[in-house]
Amino acid sequence: MSDEERNAILGLPCEFIDVAANHDFIRLGENSRHACLVAEGLVGRFAQTAAGARQIFALHIPGDMADLHSLVAPEASTGLQALSRSTMLAVPHAALLPLLDLYPGIGRAFWRDSIVDTSILSTWVLNLGCRSGGARLAHLLCEMAVRYALIGRGRDLRFDLPATQLHLAECTGMTSVHLNRMMMELRGRGLVRTRTPKIEIIDWKGLTELAGFDAGYLCLPSSAAEQVRLALRVR
Template identity: 45%
Template sequence: MRYADRLDLQRYLDRLLSRSILTEEEQEAILDLPCHYENVRPNEDFVGLGEDVDQACLIVDGFAGRFDQSANGARQITAIHVPGDMADMHSVVQTRTTSALQALSLTTIMRIPHEAIRSAAARLPALAEAFWRDCMVDTAILSQWVVNVGRRDAKARIGHLICEIATRLKAPMEEGVIRFPFAVTQHQLADATGLTAVHVNRILKALRDDGFAEVVRREVRILDWQGLVEVADFDRRYLQIDVPPHDRPRILAVA
C-alpha cells in the first residue's frame, strides 16, 4: 500500500492548491506526510465525541459524516466529507473533539499524525495558512447548512444537498445526466437535512416524479441540473472551487 500514499495525498494537495499558492518545497512536504490506511464499516465511528485525538483523517474512498448529538438522542449530521477531504484538519489546533466522525458507507481513510502536520506547518508556515484556509471553506459550507435546515423547505433541502455533493465531487455530465455514486441511506439523508426518513422518501419520490433527480441503488442521477439548482436555491460560489490564482492571498511572500 505504501505506493498509493502519494497518490492519495496528491488529491488532498490538489485541493489545497485550488485555493492556496504553495512552493515546490511546501508541496513536497504534503506528499511526504506519513500515514496509514484504515477501512471503516458503515455506521462505525472512526473519531469519537469528546476524545483527544492526535491524528487527522483524510477520506480516501467512500463518505463520512460529522455527527453532532442532541441530548434527547436525535442525531444531526453537520457535514458530509467526500474523498480528498481532510475531515478533521481542525483537530490539529483543537485536539478535543466536539463532534464524532462516522463512515456513512464502507469507507477508506488515511490517518496522519498531528506531530507530522505540526512540524511541517512550523517549518513552512504557508502550510499552516493553507490548512487554515481550507478549514474556513468547510465553515462556509457549514454556514450554508444552517440556511438549508433553517430556511428551506424539504424539497429544497434535499435538492441543495445533492447539488452540493455533485459540485464537490466535480461529477461530470454525460448525455445530459450527472451521475455519481452516493452510498448513503435515506435515514442518513434525513439526519443531514433535519427531516425524518419517511419524509425524505416522499421528497425523493417527488424529485423523481418532477424529473429533477433520482437516487437508485446508491447512485444519484441528476436529470435536470438547471431545474434542480432552481428548486434547491443553489449557488455554488460558497464552495470556493476554482478560485482564480490572483484571488488566493498569501500571508507569507512566495520564496
C-alpha cells in the same frame, strides 16, 4: 504551495485505516492524536443529543481532510461516522504541526480548507432554518454533484452517493419517511433519477432553482469552476 511544501506533505508518516459502514471512528469527547484524510468512501460529521438524535452537518468525500481542526482542538466536540465502507489516512498531529512553522504555504492551505468547511457549514445551517424539505434535499444533491465532479467522480450530472435514506434524513433535518417523500417528489417532477447509490440529475436548472443553489459558497477557484462546468456539462 511550492514543490518543496508538497514534498513535505507527501513525506508525512501516515496509517491507512479501513472503517466499516455506520461506524463512529471519532466519538464525541474523544481526544484525537491524528488528522484524518478520506481516501475512499463517504464520511459524515455529526452532533448528537443526549437522547441519541443525530444531525449530520458535513459530508466528506475522497480528498477531504475530515478533522483538520483537531490540530488545534484535539478533543472532539463533534463525531465522525463512516456512512459507507471507507478508508482513512491518519496523519499524526505531532508530524503535521511542525510543518506549519516550517512552511507558511502549508499553513495558508490548511487555513483555506478550514474557511471552506465553515462556508459550507453556514450554508447547511441556512438550509435547515430557511428552506423547505424538498429544497434542502435538492440543495444537498446539487452540492454533491459539484463536489464529486471536482474530484473526477461525477460526470454528465451522474454520481454515486453511498448514503442511506437515514443518512440523508440526518443531513437535511427530516425523518426517513419525510425524506423518502421528498425524494419521490423530486423524481416525480422529473428533476432526478435515483437507484442507490447512483444519482442522476435530469433537470439541473430546475433542481438548482428549487434549491436556491449557488456554488459560490464552495469557494472554487476559477480553474476548478470551469473544470466542474465541463464535467457537469451545464452552462
